[in-house]
Amino acid sequence: MSLKEIEKMYSFHSKFYDITRPFFVWNRKKAIGKLELKEGSKILVVGCGTGYGFDRILEKIGKTGKIIGVDYSKDMLENARQKFGNIDNVELIQADAAKYKPEQVDAVFYSYSITMIPEWQKSLRNSWEALKKGGALVIVDFSEIQVPLLKHILNWNLRKHGVNNHLPLQKELRKYFEELNYKEYFLGYNFIAKAIKN
Numbered sequence: 248m249s250l251k252e253i254e255k256m257y258s259f260h261s262k263f264y265d266i267t268r269p270f271f272v273w274n275r276k277k278a279i280g281k282l283e284l285k286e287g288s289k290i291l292v293v294g295c296g297t298g299y300g301f302d303r304i305l306e307k308i309g310k311t312g313k314i315i316g317v318d319y320s321k322d323m324l325e326n327a328r329q330k331f332g333n334i335d336n337v338e339l340i341q342a343d344a345a346k347y348k349p350e351q352v353d354a355v356f357y358s359y360s361i362t363m364i365p366e367w368q369k370s371l372r373n374s375w376e377a378l379k380k381g382g383a384l385v386i387v388d389f390s391e392i393q394v395p396l397l398k399h400i401l402n403w404n405l406r407k408h409g410v411n412n413h414l415p416l417q418k419e420l421r422k423y424f425e426e427l428n429y430k431e432y433f434l435g436y437n438f439i440a441k442a443i444k445n
């Protein structure tokens with residue numbers, strides 16, 4: 248899906264995103280728990296959408312930490328802005344993650360975004376460059392459920408929504424990170440990957 252199509256799709260989805268997604272977008276809380284955030288951490292959230300998890304992240308990083316949320320969709324970001332726009336240590340940036348060069352951060356989080364970023368390798372490289380040594384990069388996203396028939400239905404639906412759940416992600420991550428933990432959940436429905444920068 249092109250960026251233009253993504254923008255159009257999320258302009259529509261932004262209106263009901265927060266209500267519908269908990270039914271099929273799972274494990275986001277668990278993934279946040281793996282970010283190793285502490286008081287004062289600065290975190291980059293790529294494809295932050297409506298700001299899911301920002302409240303949980305803010306609890307961990309406190310007033311001295313900072314969230315930098317990047318998203319291409321103006322309407323998804325507007326939704327995030329309504330909820331978090333008046334919080335001093337939340338910065339929301341409208342940009343293509345493949346082009347955006349972030350400042351140095353302690354952690355990077357991709358929640359159901361990397362599989363739909365057209366130039367995902369460039370985005371990953373930018374994230375890696377921004378990540379401080381010892382920092383964690385955590386990705387939660389769709390994998391491929393190992394249930395006959397259901398697998399084809401889900402794959403079709405993901406493709407229809409611009410999601411590529413067959414990215415060679417582990418291979419790409421291993422180019423940058425020596426320490427990588429990758430685990431699938433719910434019979435392969437989704438995964439959490441965690442990498443530490445050495």
Ligand SMILES: C[S@@+](CC[C@H](N)C(=O)[O-])C[C@H]1O[C@@H](n2cnc3c(N)ncnc32)[C@H](O)[C@@H]1O
Nearest residue numbers: 294295296299318319320323343344358360364
């Ligand atoms: C499924 S939503 C996930 C939102 C949020 N992270 C969550 O967990 O609910 C995917 C988000 O990725 C954003 N996105 C897609 N391609 C992007 C790109 N190239 N740069 C920045 N954001 C992008 C979309 O606009 C959308 O808000």
